[in-house]
Amino acid sequence: MLKLSGLNVGYGKVMVVHDLAMEVRTSELVSLVGANGAGKTTLLKTISGLIKAQSGVIEFMGDTIINLDPYQIVERGLVQVPEGRKLFPHMTVMENLELGAYTRAAKQSRAANMEKVFNLLPDLKAKIKQTAGTLSGGQQQMLAIGRGLMTNPKLLILDEPSIGLSPRLTQTMFEIISQIKDQGVTVLLVEQNVHHALGMANRGYVLEQGRIVLQGGGHELLHHEHLKKAYLGM
Ligand SMILES: Nc1ncnc2c1ncn2[C@@H]1O[C@H](COP(=O)(O)OP(=O)(O)O)[C@@H](O)[C@H]1O
Ligand SMILES: [Mg+2]
Numbered sequence: 758m759l760k761l762s763g764l765n766v767g768y769g770k771v772m773v774v775h776d777l778a779m780e781v782r783t784s785e786l787v788s789l790v791g792a793n794g795a796g797k798t799t800l801l802k803t804i805s806g807l808i809k810a811q812s813g814v815i816e817f818m819g820d821t822i823i824n825l826d827p828y829q830i831v832e833r834g835l836v837q838v839p840e841g842r843k844l845f846p847h848m849t850v851m852e853n854l855e856l857g858a859y860t861r862a863a864k865q866s867r868a869a870n871m872e873k874v875f876n877l878l879p880d881l882k883a884k885i886k887q888t889a890g891t892l893s894g895g896q897q898q899m900l901a902i903g904r905g906l907m908t909n910p911k912l913l914i915l916d917e918p919s920i921g922l923s924p925r926l927t928q929t930m931f932e933i934i935s936q937i938k939d940q941g942v943t944v945l946l947v948e949q950n951v952h953h954a955l956g957m958a959n960r961g962y963v964l965e966q967g968r969i970v971l972q973g974g975g976h977e978l979l980h981h982e983h984l985k986k987a988y989l990g991m
Contacts, residue, residue, distance in 0.1 A: 758783045758912055758943050759804070759835070764813030766796075766803045766967075773799045774967045777813070781912065781945050786938045788946045788954035788975065790988070791964035797947045798840050800964070801916050805837045806830045818911070832860050834911030838918065842901040846890030850881055853889050853900055857907030866909055874903040877936060895926035902933065906942075913937065914945045919953065931957060951988040955979045963988075 759781040766774035773796045781787045791797050802808040804815060806827040815823045817835050825833075844853050854874065858867045875882040878899045884892065889900060898918055905913055915934065919927040931953050938944050948954035955961045958975035963984060971978060978984055985991040 758785075758818060759945065760814070760816040761804070762814045764800075764803065764815065765811045766799055766808060766813075767811060768799075772811070772967070774803070774810075777967070777969055779962050779969060779972070781943060783943055784938075784941065785959045786934070786944045786946060786957060788948060788958035788961040789964055790948055790951045790954050790961060792949065792988075795964045796967040797964060798916055799967075801837060801914055801947060804830075804914065805835065831908060832862070834862065834909065835914070836905050836908045836910035836912070837914040838901050838905040838916065840916040840920070842897050844889040844897055844900060844904070847888055849886055849888055850892070850900055851885040853904055854881075854885075854907050857904035858909075860908055863907060863909040867907070870907050870909060873940070874906050877906070877933060877940075878903050894921050895923070895930070898922065898926075898930060899933070902937075906937070910942055912943045912945060914947070916947050917949060918946070919948060919950045927953065951984065952979070955984075 762778045764774055764777040765772060789797060799808065803810050806825055810823060814821060817833060822830055858864055880896060881899055881903055889897060892900060918930055922930060927950065934944060934946060935957055946954055955975045955978050961975045961978045962969050963971040971981060971984060
């Protein structure tokens with residue numbers, strides 16, 4: 758579904774992502790893990806067309822998308838839930854959700870998507886009239902995911918959804934992501950929470966200083982010596 762190869766991305770002369778190759782196949786949940794500053798968000802912004810790569814190929818559903826504008830990429834069904842949620846705090850939960858349904862495909866299936874979101878995130882339904890800024894951190898993250906689902910994604914990309922959440926909410930959040938995958942949405946999950954993210958992934962990639970240093974099955978990676986030492990303190 759998504760295929761990257763030979764990707765190089767930087768800010769001015771400072772290169773951040775180096776000769777990167779990875780892929781996400783239809784119906785997979787793929788986790789990309791790496792420490793703070795590894796280049797995860799830079800990579801995701803490049804996939805979404807917000808940053809232009811210096812060189813390389815990005816293909817989505819068989820088409821090259823590297824020269825498309827961000828809105829054209831979203832129209833094709835590649836939807837990102839950004840790091841830090843980026844909600845409209847003074848608008849209600851309902852209004853934030855509706856803002857997700859701006860693409861042609863999403864407008865057509867707006868009612869059905871709304872129902873799916875409320876089934877998946879029942880806590881949100883009780884709060885539709887509240888402004889987003891009054892929600893807890895966990896609820897705001899759920900709302901950001903809900904808004905992403907309203908955009909009718911074929912591929913949903915999540916940038917560090919567990920950041921700032923309590924262990925209990927983190928657990929809930931990963932369960933919700935697992936349900937999204939079970940409903941047929943392909944997911945690329947980007948996380949520093951290596952244990953959870955790889956534990957639930959079909960496949961994973963480890964990013965260090967802008968390079969993929971390890972890849973493989975999620976459980977296989979969790980048992981890799983380098984990963985255990987560098988990320989799990991074992
Ligand atoms: N807008 C920017 N301008 C210059 N450098 C940046 C910018 N955004 C991020 N960087 C740098 O790129 C590197 C990777 O950052 P980032 O992609 O945010 O990593 P991660 O998401 O893995 O924490 C860091 O060294 C960071 O300082
Ligand atoms: Mg980041």
